Amino acid sequence: MLVGVGLALVLIVGGAVVWLAQRGDDGGSASSPAAAPNVAQAGGETTGQAKELTDALTGKGLECSVRFTIAAGGSAGCFSWADKGMTSAEVLFQYDNGGTVIGLNLKTFSQQEGVAFVTLAPVLQTVSEVVFDADQDKVARAVSDLPKTDDATFDGSWGRYHVREGASGTTVSAAKSGKYPLTVPRIEMASSPAKLADALTAKGFTCDAAREDCSGSFRDGKGRTSVLSAGLGSSGITTLIIGATDTSRDADAATTKQTFTELVGNTLGIAGGNGLPDVQKWSADHLDGQSHSAYVGGWRVDLVVKYGTAYGDANLASSFGVTVSTDSLWTVPSQ
Structure with a gap:
């Protein structure tokens, strides 16, 4: 359930901010157009229970970052990758201005059969102990039944829960009783997909x-580069996927990495928009051979490194890709 109206993007040099009329947690009507808007600022710091959750997940090896903060609270996420980019886990959460967690979206995914389900257990336990300890056993039982039930929605003492097992992975979403989700700010790049193309x-x-999918090559055509962009109509880009791949017999990871780095810098420079210089720097700083995800400059950034070639070299980093997006809409069980 998404609650909130009056979202409009305001571009200000030096950072992405949005103006929005925000429905409060008391469930009252949406603010009138004359009401003073909240300002959503990219990034920020967690406090209270939100910080406790961040610290607990960081202690388990996840990387955490804040997506946005407003007067009413904020939204953050913690991410991890394993199995050479084949398995991922994420905990997205919203919190009020006192730091109390009011909504959660947990997801684990893997290209390996059964791994996503197993990966969820330790992440869910960590979240449960911090946020909804009283419902921990109930939620764990519901998750354990997923191979037989596929999905279920139920109430607990903390709030309402939805668990699901599907093609996109294993998910648990939850909403604290009596609390409403914060409106998710929407940002876009300066260029449209057509102009970028x-x-x-x-x-x-x-x-x-369609002027959305572009491809090129490097290393005399042995490697491939790609840029895929999407937006709403003729508006700015909201999702941008940039990649470089070389699975040829004599593929060189260093060359592929360098090609990718240059392509990211050039493409983000052309796309333009608030937060993208930060995205470029973050991407360059995290090219350590592992996959990473974070909120950077208001954008969700997923940097994925894949290994293996068509000739059996399983240890060669053959593909580098980054997705920069406004993230998916925030959804939790309706109350």
Whole structure:
């Protein structure tokens, strides 16, 4: 359930901010147009229970970052990757201005059969102990029944829960009783997909008729580069996927990495928009051979490194990709 109206993007040099009329936690009507808006600022710090949850998940090896903060609270996420980019876990959560967690979205995914389900258990236990300890056993039982039930929605003493097992992984979402979700700010890049495609075409890329999917090559055609963008109509880009892959017999990870780094810098520079210089720096700083996810400059950034070639070299980093997006809409069980 999404609650909130009046969201409009305001671009200010130096950071992405949005103006929005926010429905309060008391469940009252939406603010009138004349009401003073809250300002949502990218990033921030967690306090109270939200900080306790962040610290607990960081202690388990997840990397945490704040997506946005407003007067009413904020939204954050903690992420981890394993199995050479094949398995991921994330805990997205919202909290009020006192730091109390009011909503959760947990998800684990793996390209390996059964791994997503197993990966969820320790993450769920950590979250349960901090946020809804009284419901811990009830939620754990519901999750353990997923192979037989696929999904279930139920109430606990903390709030309402929904558990699901599907093609996208194993998920647990929860909403604290009597609390309403914060409105999710929407940001976009300065360039539209079509304008980005025009600029990439001038640099030698080949783009499809829809002007959203562009491809190129490196290492005399042995490696492939790609840029996929999406937006709403002619508006700015809201999702951008940039990648470089080389699975040839004599593939060189260092060359692929360098090509990817340059492509990210050039593409983000063309796309333009608040927070993207921070995204570029974060991406460059996290090219350590592992996959990472974070909120950077208001954007969700997923940097995924994949290993293996078509000729059996399982230890060669053959693919580097980054997805920069506004993130999915915040959804929790309706009350």
